[in-house]
Amino acid sequence: MIRRAVIALTCVLGLSAQAFAQTSDDFFNPEVLQRVELWMHSADWEKLKATFQENTYYPADLVWNGQTIPNVGIRSRGLGSRRGTKPGLRVDIDRYADGQHFLGLKSFVLDNLSQDPSGIRESVSMRFYTRLGIPAPRETFARLYVNGNYAGLYGLVESVDKTMMGRVFGSIGDDVQNDGYLFEYNYVLGSPWRFTYEGSALAPYKLRFDIKTNESHGDVKIWGPIEEMVRLVNETDSARFDEVVGARIDLPEFVRYIAIQSFLAQNDGFNGYDGMNNFFFYRLEDSTKHVFIPWDEDVGFLQPDFGITTRLEDNVLTRKTLALSSYASSYFSTLLEVSDSASAWLQQEMQRQFDMINDAMVADPVKLYSVDEYQAAKSFLLAFPDARITYVRCEVAKSTGSTRPAGCQ
Amino acid sequence: MKRALLLTLLLAMIAVPAAAQGKKKDRRGFVWDDRPTFVFGKNINLEIKGRTLTEWRWFDPGIKEDLFHLRTARVGLKGKLTKHFDWEIEREIHEAGDTKKVEFGSWKDVNIVWNTYDAVKIRGGRFKMPFGLEQTTGISDLDFAYRALGSTQIAPGRDRGVMASGEVRRINYEVGIFDDDGDNAESNEPQFVAEGQDLNSVGPSIAVRVIGDALRVLPVRKLRSANIGFAYTNSDVPEGLNSLRGESVWGKHFFERVYVKGRRQRFGTQFEWTPGPASVKAEWMQSREQRLQQSNRDQDLSDFIAEAWYVAGTWFITGEKKNNNVKVKSPLLHGGPGAIELAARIEKLGFRSASTTGLAFTNPRNDNQIPNSDTVFTVGANWTTSKWTRVIVDAIHENFEHQFRTPKPGITSFWSGLVRLNIVF
Numbered sequence: 052m053i054r055r056a057v058i059a060l061t062c063v064l065g066l067s068a069q070a071f072a073q074t075s076d077d078f079f080n081p082e083v084l085q086r087v088e089l090w091m092h093s094a095d096w097e098k099l100k101a102t103f104q105e106n107t108y109y110p111a112d113l114v115w116n117g118q119t120i121p122n123v124g125i126r127s128r129g130l131g132s133r134r135g136t137k138p139g140l141r142v143d144i145d146r147y148a149d150g151q152h153f154l155g156l157k158s159f160v161l162d163n164l165s166q167d168p169s170g171i172r173e174s175v176s177m178r179f180y181t182r183l184g185i186p187a188p189r190e191t192f193a194r195l196y197v198n199g200n201y202a203g204l205y206g207l208v209e210s211v212d213k214t215m216m217g218r219v220f221g222s223i224g225d226d227v228q229n230d231g232y233l234f235e236y237n238y239v240l241g242s243p244w245r246f247t248y249e250g251s252a253l254a255p256y257k258l259r260f261d262i263k264t265n266e267s268h269g270d271v272k273i274w275g276p277i278e279e280m281v282r283l284v285n286e287t288d289s290a291r292f293d294e295v296v297g298a299r300i301d302l303p304e305f306v307r308y309i310a311i312q313s314f315l316a317q318n319d320g321f322n323g324y325d326g327m328n329n330f331f332f333y334r335l336e337d338s339t340k341h342v343f344i345p346w347d348e349d350v351g352f353l354q355p356d357f358g359i360t361t362r363l364e365d366n367v368l369t370r371k372t373l374a375l376s377s378y379a380s381s382y383f384s385t386l387l388e389v390s391d392s393a394s395a396w397l398q399q400e401m402q403r404q405f406d407m408i409n410d411a412m413v414a415d416p417v418k419l420y421s422v423d424e425y426q427a428a429k430s431f432l433l434a435f436p437d438a439r440i441t442y443v444r445c446e447v448a449k450s451t452g453s454t455r456p457a458g459c460q
Numbered sequence: 461m462k463r464a465l466l467l468t469l470l471l472a473m474i475a476v477p478a479a480a481q482g483k484k485k486d487r488r489g490f491v492w493d494d495r496p497t498f499v500f501g502k503n504i505n506l507e508i509k510g511r512t513l514t515e516w517r518w519f520d521p522g523i524k525e526d527l528f529h530l531r532t533a534r535v536g537l538k539g540k541l542t543k544h545f546d547w548e549i550e551r552e553i554h555e556a557g558d559t560k561k562v563e564f565g566s567w568k569d570v571n572i573v574w575n576t577y578d579a580v581k582i583r584g585g586r587f588k589m590p591f592g593l594e595q596t597t598g599i600s601d602l603d604f605a606y607r608a609l610g611s612t613q614i615a616p617g618r619d620r621g622v623m624a625s626g627e628v629r630r631i632n633y634e635v636g637i638f639d640d641d642g643d644n645a646e647s648n649e650p651q652f653v654a655e656g657q658d659l660n661s662v663g664p665s666i667a668v669r670v671i672g673d674a675l676r677v678l679p680v681r682k683l684r685s686a687n688i689g690f691a692y693t694n695s696d697v698p699e700g701l702n703s704l705r706g707e708s709v710w711g712k713h714f715f716e717r718v719y720v721k722g723r724r725q726r727f728g729t730q731f732e733w734t735p736g737p738a739s740v741k742a743e744w745m746q747s748r749e750q751r752l753q754q755s756n757r758d759q760d761l762s763d764f765i766a767e768a769w770y771v772a773g774t775w776f777i778t779g780e781k782k783n784n785n786v787k788v789k790s791p792l793l794h795g796g797p798g799a800i801e802l803a804a805r806i807e808k809l810g811f812r813s814a815s816t817t818g819l820a821f822t823n824p825r826n827d828n829q830i831p832n833s834d835t836v837f838t839v840g841a842n843w844t845t846s847k848w849t850r851v852i853v854d855a856i857h858e859n860f861e862h863q864f865r866t867p868k869p870g871i872t873s874f875w876s877g878l879v880r881l882n883i884v885f
Binding site for chain 2: 091092110146
């Protein structure tokens with residue numbers, strides 16, 4: 052019975068996918084403002100909004116571009132971004148049917164844009180990371196309709212999950228490289244952490260690193276390498292740091308990640324104001340090495356003169372990595388590379404995204420900021436790239452002792 | 461809780477000599493036949509009753525259950541008020557979760573019966589709704605440590621209400637009206653009430669049962685002790701995640717509640733036959749719950765169905781007759797073996813939707829539900845050592861239909877076992 056249902060489901064979804072020849076790239080196409088429909092019981096939508104602090108799932112039918120995916124599960128999501136008037140949503144495609152996929156996706160996120168009056172900070176940031184070679188979720192925007200009514204403008208965000216790991220890390224032969232251990236960093240309120248060693252017990256690391264794949268494996272297998280890595284980061288002297296820690300963390304990727312994040316003036320990221328925050332961490336398949344994946348960058352672009360060395364000394368991993376001259380040099384050269392890349396792209400991309408979402412944002416019946424606040428944020432962001440590029444280039448010159456470019460104060 | 465257990469054991473030990481003294485000609489004052497009783501006059505008395513059911517258990521594979529378990533401890537009073545009225549009250553005792561302090565738990569039976577006439581008796585208060593042979597059998601009188609799954613999950617159990625019962629032309633009838641729909645079917649979801657709407661609750665419900673010795677017409681003398689019964693309940697269930705739910709023998713969920721709204725009906729049949737030292741019992745029961753306007757798009761869904769059956773057999777190898785008051789031929793304390801009974805039961809509890817068309821999902825708002833069921837085989841032995849004490853040994857095998865909706869997803873077959881000590885007076 053179940054087998055027949057699954058086969059039938061697979062056939063239906065397979066045929067419909069073929070008929071439309073659509074892929075997840077189409078769904079997250081950054082050039083397109085999507086229309087996503089959710090059909091759910093009228094009482095459930097009211098309940099979800101009334102109990103937005105809970106993670107209760109509700110069933111819904113998802114409609115996109117002529118395709119209907121029946122019986123997906125949706126729930127309220129977010130940490131500080133949860134709102135009852137405009138809930139952020141996680142959409143689980145296979146919540147009620149093992150093996151149900153949508154364009155190869157098992158889930159995605161509808162971001163309620165609650166912490167960014169401009170709406171575009173995160174999507175611009177993620178495109179920028181991707182452009183510069185850091186694995187990041189695909190994003191665009193969607194007009195969300197619930198039971199036929201416009202429910203607001205949402206960010207359409209790819210879930211950082213096993214499917215995304217397969218997309219990012221590809222295959223070796225037929226072996227998709229998505230069987231590694233994926234963690235979401237868990238910001239613990241009132242307990243900022245900056246990569247200090249917390250002892251040999253696994254509990255503190257379990258608390259901070261939520262496992263997202265291979266959950267059934269034993270604690271030692273999942274978090275043992277995390278504890279070992281943190282210990283080695285703290286204990287290893289500079290002479291052996293690259294060899295020992297470099298075997299466990301992709302240090303060149305790490306330096307590139309924090310340099311881009313610094314350029315983006317992200318105050319709540321890896322070297323955040325209250326300790327580390329907003330990233331995923333992936334232990335590559337059959338490897339001891341971990342890479343960083345940015346997440347939730349909706350408070351970036353803080354100010355054009357955000358210091359390029361802000362809090363670099365606070366975090367143990369950052370401090371000890373950048374204490375090595377090769378990585379310090381790489382950090383500053385990456386900032387210059389990022390500035391060059393931004394100068395040709397960032398302002399135009401912001402303008403393009405504003406043009407795409409403007410009408411939907413203004414018409415959003417439950418937007419969390421006024422039109423005036425949106426317009427002010429828009430003006431601020433559009434002026435940001437030029438000022439930031441100049442500032443970063445000048446500060447890099449100051450830090451490295453090289454010739455200062457024109458326009459520096 | 462240990463203190464309650466020790467107290468019960470002490471009472472049980474006292475009970476033995478007290479019982480020996482209990483056969484008094486003058487029935488006034490304090491007497492102790494089956495239980496401590498104060499007799500105030502003809503047809504006026506007060507009995508003190510209590511019970512503890514204690515288990516030692518094992519599981520393969522493990523399902524995170526304690527190996528020692530106090531199944532229940534209860535104390536109560538019952539008595540007669542003239543020849544016209546019987547009454548009883550009973551309450552559970554349990555350990556508070558945090559403090560481990562022993563305290564009173566939920567009320568069980570609290571009712572009074574007007575029983576002047578055999579043809580019409582009226583019971584009012586809190587008691588078991590007339591549905592299910594096993595469910596309406598006392599927990600310490602069961603042939604197995606645990607009731608069949610249908611008896612605890614489809615049958616409604618106790619509720620507040622009024623019921624008429626009696627015997628007319630060899631047919632026993634029970635018909636009652638109840639406040640809700642039984643403890644076993646309590647609403648799960650705190651009802652979400654939008655502004656301006658009323659908060660609905662389950663019920664009221666009606667329940668009817670008739671039992672008769674219909675096989676008496678057959679020319680087989682041995683079948684005269686056989687009874688056949690039919691039962692029906694009907695109630696309204698408010699909108700919400702309020703359907704019946706599938707739980708394994710050990711309370712693990714294998715079918716979560718679905719959204720329902722409308723009428724809940726139960727249909728049941730029962731068969732009981734006690735030829736001498738043996739017994740055969742069987743039941744079939746089904747519930748059907750309406751799901752009006754419960755789809756993702758507020759449309760009607762097909763009925764949600766729970767269905768269960770069991771067939772059970774027992775045999776006293778020591779020769780005692782199987783009836784409601786088993787008299788041990790050779791009690792253990794008199795040098796005998798006690799009464800030893802072998803028992804076996806096969807049963808199944810399953811959940812599904814009436815519709816099987818369209819794609820099947822576990823979504824609680826989908827028309828076609830992916831079905832799941834638990835098939836259970838129990839084999840055991842009951843050793844009644846005295847009128848107050850019984851040891852039950854059961855081995856239980858459960859097999860689930862759905863691979864992932866089991867106590868351990870991915871595993872469908874489970875063994876468990878227990879040794880239960882019943883002390884009842």
